[in-house]
Amino acid sequence: MENTTQNSWQEIVSKIKLFLKDTFDISHDTNRSATIEDIKAGVDMKGQNAWVLIFSILVASTGLNTSSTAVVIGAMLISPLMGPILGMGLSLGINDIDLFKKAIKNFGVMVILSLLTSFLFFSIPIFQNETPELLARTFPDVRDVIIALTGGLALIVALSRQNKSINTIAGVAIATALMPPLCTAGYGLATAKWDFFRGALFLFSINTIFIASATFIVVRFLKFPYEAYANSKRRKRISQFISILAFAILVPSIFMFYQLYKKSDFNQKADGLIKNLRTEKGILVLDVHKDFENKQISFAVVGKSITKLDIEQFKSQMKTLGYDGCDFKVLQDAENLETISKINEIENSFLSNQQLLVKKSQELLEKEKEIFELKTQLQANNDKLFPFSEITEEMKALQDDIESVSYANVISTDFYNTDTIPTFKVTWKKNSKEKSKASENIRLQNWLRKKMKNEKVIVTN
Structure with missing residues (x-):
């Protein structure tokens, strides 16, 4: 029974190992010779690559100047920055001294072209404003190292596959670590802000080292073949030189990563x-x-x-x-309490003024209400003082055919303005002629307007 259980566990462990190997093993699909040729072909920084680099640097500089992440990403999609750096990492991994010299030379051309392009762009005065995107590239951070290292690992793993469907994505990861610092260094040169130039160039150097180191690690892990030399003594000498150089790059890289990690941790604490x-x-x-x-x-x-x-x-x-x-x-100010006291005094004064304004507003409302009531009362008194009997007697004397007279203040509106119209309604005797009534109405109306000194008076039948 125990043997059966033990065999079952061994079978489970064996299946898990097999599953993990199938999932993470990258050696079976590695195309070593084609990868070496592809990297060698991309090392040259001339012709098409040189012009595409210039254009991508201009686009990236514009994105940094406007703090537009989308524009910077667009520049990364067309950037050929990774060619010489991959060449350096590969040459260290396969002991190819000629490729290393070529990669170093083209890396220098790449840096000079990038700095010159961004320098010319940022030399234009309207593009010299200091943006958050530029400021963020002036000092290295452990996260930048992680981006460079993982981006380099992703790219060399993708390049070594027979199916290279994710090369562009990995290339963007490398451009993320390289392009913005180079553009920021050009900005520092153009504006004579040497802190920007030194910080950005230092960040670019760190990212370059980690991308090349990632390439070297994967090349050795996948056991790429060493470069063949006819002279065994030269091969041995080159191998020793390359090994020392690789060691000289990897050890400081590890120390640098640790220092950046401690700095980030210190800032966070x-x-x-x-x-x-x-x-x-x-x-x-x-x-x-x-x-x-x-x-x-x-x-x-x-x-x-x-x-x-x-x-x-x-x-x-x-x-x-x-x-x-x-x-x-x-x-800190030793007189902080006095400062706070003054601030409180100012706040109290402000509140007192606000309360006084509210009180004054209430008094104004009360005065307006009182004025309105007085006007209403005055109008009522005027109505009482209106000599209606006297006026109607004079109207009767002027025109004997008047049978009766009514008077009222008619409130009228055209929906834009509202007015009070003094209106006399005249009733004429039955034997009066209609034509005569109309003319007499007009005559009475004119007389009443003079009499009452009010041009609004109306006389109607």
Whole structure:
């Protein structure tokens, strides 16, 4: 029974191993000779490749100038930057000194063309504004190294396949690490911003080393054949030189990766402490600067002051996080409380003014209401004082055929304006002629307008 169980487990383990091998094994589909020829053919930076490089650098520079990620990606799709770098990695992997010399020469041509193109573009004054996309390429980060390393691995693995359907995608991954730093270095040259130039060129150099290292690692892992030399002594000498050169590149690359990782980790830990300072103590923190090389964190605070005990606590927390001897420099005003008091005084004064304005607004509304009531009352008094009897007696004296007279203030509107019209309604005796009535109405209306000193008066039948 135990033997049966043991055999079952061995079978399961064997199937898992077989599945993993089928999934991750890349050696069975490797076309070594064709890959070497393809890389050698792409090393040259002349003719078509040179012009395409110039155009792609111009497109990438435009994208960085406008902070347009889509435009930068478009430039990466047509960029031939990876040719000489792959050539360097391959030459180290197969001990081909001639290919290495050729790759180095074309790599130099590639860098000079790229820098010159971006320099000319950014020399135009309207393209010299400092954008976030340019600023982001002025210092190396561990994530840039990861992009370069994984992009280089992806490209050489894709190139070594018999089916090269994903070469473009891998090429974009490499261009991601190479093109923006080169364009930013050209911007630094054109604007004499040497921090931009040095930082971007350093980032480009790191990415180049890691892409070439990735190519070298995969070439050796897939056991590409070494370059054959007729002279055995020369072959041995070249092999030793290449091995020393590869070792000289790989070891600093590992150390560089570790340093960039520690720098990113240091910045992340410092950001965490400053975030806690903001949220837990309610202190406004400004102008944060983190110096990994000197283990120094400096910032300015507004509002509450930070005590020496707080700073000692920060140092202890950084030591716990793995960074002993970290120095904190805090810029703060000793008269912070007085400043806050003045701010509060200004706020209180503002609130008092707002309350006063509200009170004045209420008083104005009350005055307007009082004026409206007085006008209404005045109109009512005018109505009471209107000498209706006197006027009608005079109308009767002017025209004996009048039988009766009515008077009212008619409110009229044309939906744009509303007005009150004094209106007299005259009833004539039955034996009066219609023509005579019309003319007499007009005569009475004119007389009443003069009498009442109001041109709005109307007389109707």
